[in-house]
Amino acid sequence: MIPRIRPRRAPLAAVLAALALAAPLHAQDSLTALLRANAHVMRAEPDGSLSGPGAELLIAAGRDAQFFLVGEEHGVAEVPRVTGALFRALAPAGYRHLAIETGDALAAELNRQVLADATGAAYTAFLRDHHPVAPFYGWREDAAMLREVIGAAGGRPDVLWGLDYDIMADRYALRRLRDMAPSARARAVADSVIAVADSSFRLALSTPNPGLLMMFGGPDDVYAPLRQAYAPAPGSEADRILRLMEETRVINGQFGRGQNYLSNYTRAQLNKRQLMRFLDEARARDGQMPRVMMKFGFSHMVRGRSVTQVFDLGTLASELADVNGGHSFGVLMLPGAGSSQAVTDPRVFRSMEVPVEVEAWAQPFYAAADPGAWTVIDLRPFRNRIPRLGALPDATLRVLYGFDAVVILSGSGPQHDMELR
Numbered sequence: 522m523i524p525r526i527r528p529r530r531a532p533l534a535a536v537l538a539a540l541a542l543a544a545p546l547h548a549q550d551s552l553t554a555l556l557r558a559n560a561h562v563m564r565a566e567p568d569g570s571l572s573g574p575g576a577e578l579l580i581a582a583g584r585d586a587q588f589f590l591v592g593e594e595h596g597v598a599e600v601p602r603v604t605g606a607l608f609r610a611l612a613p614a615g616y617r618h619l620a621i622e623t624g625d626a627l628a629a630e631l632n633r634q635v636l637a638d639a640t641g642a643a644y645t646a647f648l649r650d651h652h653p654v655a656p657f658y659g660w661r662e663d664a665a666m667l668r669e670v671i672g673a674a675g676g677r678p679d680v681l682w683g684l685d686y687d688i689m690a691d692r693y694a695l696r697r698l699r700d701m702a703p704s705a706r707a708r709a710v711a712d713s714v715i716a717v718a719d720s721s722f723r724l725a726l727s728t729p730n731p732g733l734l735m736m737f738g739g740p741d742d743v744y745a746p747l748r749q750a751y752a753p754a755p756g757s758e759a760d761r762i763l764r765l766m767e768e769t770r771v772i773n774g775q776f777g778r779g780q781n782y783l784s785n786y787t788r789a790q791l792n793k794r795q796l797m798r799f800l801d802e803a804r805a806r807d808g809q810m811p812r813v814m815m816k817f818g819f820s821h822m823v824r825g826r827s828v829t830q831v832f833d834l835g836t837l838a839s840e841l842a843d844v845n846g847g848h849s850f851g852v853l854m855l856p857g858a859g860s861s862q863a864v865t866d867p868r869v870f871r872s873m874e875v876p877v878e879v880e881a882w883a884q885p886f887y888a889a890a891d892p893g894a895w896t897v898i899d900l901r902p903f904r905n906r907i908p909r910l911g912a913l914p915d916a917t918l919r920v921l922y923g924f925d926a927v928v929i930l931s932g933s934g935p936q937h938d939m940e941l942r
């Protein structure tokens with residue numbers, strides 16, 4: 522039975538002294554003791570704000586950081602709930618942007634749709650008309666987080682930064698291109714490619730085989746006629762849309778051919794270039810480095826070598842903050858043990874609920890958490906101790922050095938699809 526975590530803890534020095542006097546322990550048992558000594562309870566208040574020592578720790582760390590990185594396990598309802606509350610608490614400290622796991626044009630469109638009306642009807646209609654345009658942000662909880670974040674940032678049109686590729690946004694991107702067609706010929710070309718994309722989508726649903734989606738399969742030169750007809754100026758919106766669709770197909774094509782490392786490397790390079798573009802534009806406009814929160818799958822947010830063996834956004838953000846005299850703060854948010862999460866079934870683009878499985882590398886973190894409350898584990902105070910613990914799994918070490926805190930969301934549940942049919 523795991524003892525309940527109390528807000529007040531003995532000083533770390535006392536804990537380490539007790540460990541030194543104790544009989545030798547297995548490395549993971551010793552690690553669990555250190556994690557428990559640095560664990561703090563966090564609660565959600567009725568108004569959605571966060572309280573408790575864990576919340577105070579995260580908010581204080583965010584106020585002191587240039588970049589606040591949320592590395593998530595997708596499909597957990599409490600992650601966007603906590604992220605939105607943290608952004609609201611940190612907005613007075615200068616946070617104005619949330620970087621998300623979509624393409625840039627799609628993020629800008631989601632921002633526009635959130636601002637279009639207070640009821641959320643415009644946002645829902647956009648997702649319905651372009652289904653399955655934004656897999657994560659078709660979940661009710663993630664959509665609610667976008668509304669909270671954009672409101673906390675003052676209702677600005679540029680709050681959301683899309684740094685990623687778009688695996689299912691071609692049906693939106695192509696229609697956006699058609700709307701900005703420079704000529705009747707360009708519009709006709711856009712219509713012909715839209716027809717191919719819609720046909721691919723229907724075939725992928727009826728088969729069912731998501732590999733038939735336009736962003737995954739079809740002729741390699743499918744976008745060449747568009748680029749020829751539009752002749753977009755470098756850096757223009759049309760150029761960025763075309764370039765992102767082209768790069769998305771390259772990344773997916775590499776993955777489909779079994780070139781998994783190359784696919785992840787190419788994707789990470791895209792993500793980092795996009796971040797630099799947004800940062801450069803913000804610095805040119807405001808004269809200073811902006812404060813940015815990011816919410817991505819945890820492998821993208823880790824500092825150092827990621828799960829896919831590449832150096833991703835978490836590493837770049839950390840290095841950028843360092844050379845500018847600041848630092849980043851990274852949080853790994855995990856669902857509670859014994860709970861469930863949502864995953865998207867790519868055959869029908871609907872969510873299904875699956876049980877959370879706690880892998881061996883993560884067991885010390887769960888053993889240190891309160892099973893009846895959200896727990897924030899501060900990893901910073903004891904890093905010097907880690908090499909003396911003995912052999913630990915590589916995945917455990919990646920978390921200990923690659924994040925600054927771990928949040929175990931005991932009692933969590935799955936996200937839920939918005940009703941789009």
